[in-house]
Amino acid sequence: MKSIHILNQPLYQTQEFFTPFALTDVLIEDSGQQEQPYLHFWQLSQGMILGMKDTRLPQLQAALATLPATGYTPVVRNSGGLGVVADAGILNVSLILPLTNQKLSTDEAYEKMYHLIQQAFPEVTITTGEVATSYCPGEFDLSIEGQKIAGIAQRRIKNGVVIMLYLSVNGDQPGRGVLVRNFYQAGLKEAFGTQGYPPVDPTSMANLADFLPGMTPKEVIKRLSAVFPKAKHLDSRDWLNQLADTSRYESRLASMAQRNQIIKEQKNDSL
Numbered sequence: 001m002k003s004i005h006i007l008n009q010p011l012y013q014t015q016e017f018f019t020p021f022a023l024t025d026v027l028i029e030d031s032g033q034q035e036q037p038y039l040h041f042w043q044l045s046q047g048m049i050l051g052m053k054d055t056r057l058p059q060l061q062a063a064l065a066t067l068p069a070t071g072y073t074p075v076v077r078n079s080g081g082l083g084v085v086a087d088a089g090i091l092n093v094s095l096i097l098p099l100t101n102q103k104l105s106t107d108e109a110y111e112k113m114y115h116l117i118q119q120a121f122p123e124v125t126i127t128t129g130e131v132a133t134s135y136c137p138g139e140f141d142l143s144i145e146g147q148k149i150a151g152i153a154q155r156r157i158k159n160g161v162v163i164m165l166y167l168s169v170n171g172d173q174p175g176r177g178v179l180v181r182n183f184y185q186a187g188l189k190e191a192f193g194t195q196g197y198p199p200v201d202p203t204s205m206a207n208l209a210d211f212l213p214g215m216t217p218k219e220v221i222k223r224l225s226a227v228f229p230k231a232k233h234l235d236s237r238d239w240l241n242q243l244a245d246t247s248r249y250e251s252r253l254a255s256m257a258q259r260n261q262i263i264k265e266q267k268n269d270s271l
Helices: 019-034 052-056 060-064 106-120 173-191 217-226 236-241 247-259 261-270
Strands: 005-012 038-044 047-050 073-076 084-086 090-098 142-144 147-157 160-168 232-234
Touching (some): 019 038, 047 173, 090 106, 106 217
Parallel strands (some): 005 038
Antiparallel strands (some): 047 084
16 A cells, blocks of 8 residues: 555635535545545534434424524535534544455444554543544544543545544534534424434533643644654645546535535525
């Protein structure tokens, strides 16, 4: 396998929210075709990233109506799971691996991301296991001293896999928890905490900076990149411009737009 390539994307504003999701899918395909692993960093400015299950909330319009006053904009992602918050204090990390000449089970893929985080932060004890009262709980939640700092998901396309981690680095994590709790309370009413949606307790989550004071997304990127001393660092915009077949990227953007049509429809219905 080739040495890893690292792409660090900018902090995307609302009008560009589809970009990192579309790029991720293209990277997965490229990884499988070229036997090329990637480490992909990206951030959104004040976004509420929803899973498809979130779009099936009984009172979706009411849930979405809680967001405008917070300054967070909803976007429906192209992978499973439930809602997570994205802002300048949250770093999204995608480890993208080819599967052409290797088999990787779901658990083995999750373990690769977990070990990467352990290598980058050896001075703290990070454990795995579902934090049921966090937002987007999962078996491979990452915690320090019982509080969740990160969650992991994965997506497979053809001969590639992406293991995706969202890491709460710094900022108002209790406020993020309140935002998601209010979203589900409005969307479920008296059924809050049931039907497969989490009973979000903001105190169940924390920032990495709560345990490593002064930690920033920039420092996290530096540490994770240092795990791969032979990596090649790429500019993500240049990488896109050099694609021989830009139609793949445009197609992924169109898919994201289609997936997010339900958000537009709900907003229109509320006018």
